[in-house]
Amino acid sequence: MTAIQFQLTPQAIWAALDTVPDPEIPVVSVTDMGMVRDVQIGEDGAVTVTFTPTFSGCPALHVIRDSIGQAVRDLGASAVEVKSTLTPPWTTDWIKEDARERLRQYGIAPPAPAEDGLIQLQADATRCPRCASFDVRMTGSFGPTLCKRLYVCDSCKEPFEGFKSV
Numbered sequence: 001m002t003a004i005q006f007q008l009t010p011q012a013i014w015a016a017l018d019t020v021p022d023p024e025i026p027v028v029s030v031t032d033m034g035m036v037r038d039v040q041i042g043e044d045g046a047v048t049v050t051f052t053p054t055f056s057g058c059p060a061l062h063v064i065r066d067s068i069g070q071a072v073r074d075l076g077a078s079a080v081e082v083k084s085t086l087t088p089p090w091t092t093d094w095i096k097e098d099a100r101e102r103l104r105q106y107g108i109a110p111p112a113p114a115e116d117g118l119i120q121l122q123a124d125a126t127r128c129p130r131c132a133s134f135d136v137r138m139t140g141s142f143g144p145t146l147c148k149r150l151y152v153c154d155s156c157k158e159p160f161e162g163f164k165s166v
């Protein structure tokens with residue numbers, strides 16, 4: 001057994017995961033999106049990371065898994081297991097507050113909170129990320145991936161992508 005070079009802590013692992021970009025949206029990390037659910041360090045130093053993909057139909061699962069594993073190995077972990085779980089399912093409510101603003105600047109409409117009541121949902125309805133108009137309509141069910149929907153703004157006539165609120 002070789003000695004561990006430094007203390008591997010959950011905090012260090014979370015900090016490393018903060019730098020792992022979402023493969024679909026490079027302006028946010030997997031932790032910004034609330035995907036990382038659990039970090040465990042076993043007595044033998046093996047690390048287990050549990051994550052929930054943003055949408056079960058997302059085609060980037062293996063990319064996320066590889067990126068998380070690499071980030072933890074880069075910290076010097078001897079063994080890394082990356083598990084995905086769909087229970088409880090990911091919700092747009094897990095997206096960090098400051099990440100919503102970056103999503104908007106990137107041109108993706110931040111999703112409306114899924115758990116709130118009707119009034120709240122109307123207040124946070126999908127709006128154009130460019131001109132902030134609510135005068136938008138969906139042009140198709142899905143965007144380039146199953147995670148997003150395509151909209152067009154009737155005010156500035158610009159198309160944009162929005163998340164499905166789940």
Ligand SMILES: [Zn+2]
Pocket residue numbers: 128129130131132133153154155156157158
């Ligand atoms: Zn617009």
